[in-house]
Amino acid sequence: MTSTLGIAVIGTGRMGTDHVRRIGRTVGGARVVAVADPDGDRVKEAVAGLEGVSAHTDAAAAMAAPGVGAVLIASPGPAHEEALLHALALELPVLCEKPLTPDPAGALRVLEAELRLGRKLVQVGFMRRFDAEYEGLRGLLDAGGIGRPLFLHCRHRNAASPSFFTNDMLISDSVVHEVDAARWLLGQEITAVTVLSPAPSAAAPQGLSDPRFVLLETSGGAIVDVEIFVNCGFGYQVQCEAVGEAGSARIGDGHAMVVQTRGRWGGEIAQDFLTRFADAYDRQVRRWVAAAARGRIDGPDVWDGYAAAAVSEAGLAAARSGTRTPVELVERPALYH
């Protein structure tokens, strides 16, 4: 017997609306049955034209709607903890957009709630793990294809930052992707963070210290550097070069079609993450749906979300103090080994 997993989507902004469309179009075995957003107009817009979806302004009401068997959280980071704890109390499988929580204290409260249940129900939306290029790089590193990794050189650029973007979000919302990718690619924890801030770009909104250069040290002795530049102007670009003892490998150059004409050559640069990572979001949600239907997860877990939040906290302290700041982690519980 096949059954369809009913999903409640919490937060219907840019990501939530994209996930609602994705579940309707490209993900089999699931359908959105309820959505919630405190912005009543937005929530109505998100479900316009969809049948059998109830619209709520309260997350708990959406999770209590008939037919809900799993929850996708796409509200802003500071709202995640409350929704996560509520979903865990209902024992519903969850896909939570990154960051799990902006701070490690909140992430630990989620971790403790999951530990009390004794099984993993929460997957974190670090979707780069589902991107074909990142998977290829991880496979190469795991197979020892370039020897022991020494460096990851990462670039994370957005054309322009949204009006609500803050200096803290540069670290806890943007660099957090590289933090998870580095932990996953290397199979190591991040142990210390240093943040350097050049004179801000003239294109950066007043008060935003953009770009920044973030140095991460890892438990295996590798160094990860991240250029974060969220007002670069020309497009959305995420690149990573791994340098090992026996070679190097690069992803994210975006070599789709190359056009040569009138004495010049070139190609297109994606303008946003929804385009660049469209396939990764699709694969992430498909695999989560398949796992959630069995009460499981299939991707980054609460420990990954907690570890990333701990690195963000150290990163925020490093940015304020201008000094190298160690990352503090609690002991990893057996559930997450």
Ligand SMILES: NC(=O)c1ccc[n+]([C@@H]2O[C@H](COP(=O)([O-])OP(=O)(O)OC[C@H]3O[C@@H](n4cnc5c(N)ncnc54)[C@H](O)[C@@H]3O)[C@@H](O)[C@H]2O)c1
């Ligand atoms: N994986 C990725 O590549 C990626 C990219 C962008 C954003 N994100 C993450 O997705 C999440 C949402 O980001 P966004 O860009 O869609 O933001 P957004 O501002 O476009 O949308 C957020 C929505 O959540 C609503 N909201 C606020 N408080 C809420 C609450 N308590 N309950 C339910 N809804 C609430 C807001 O009204 C808004 O409609 C964030 O965690 C963000 O970091 C992930």
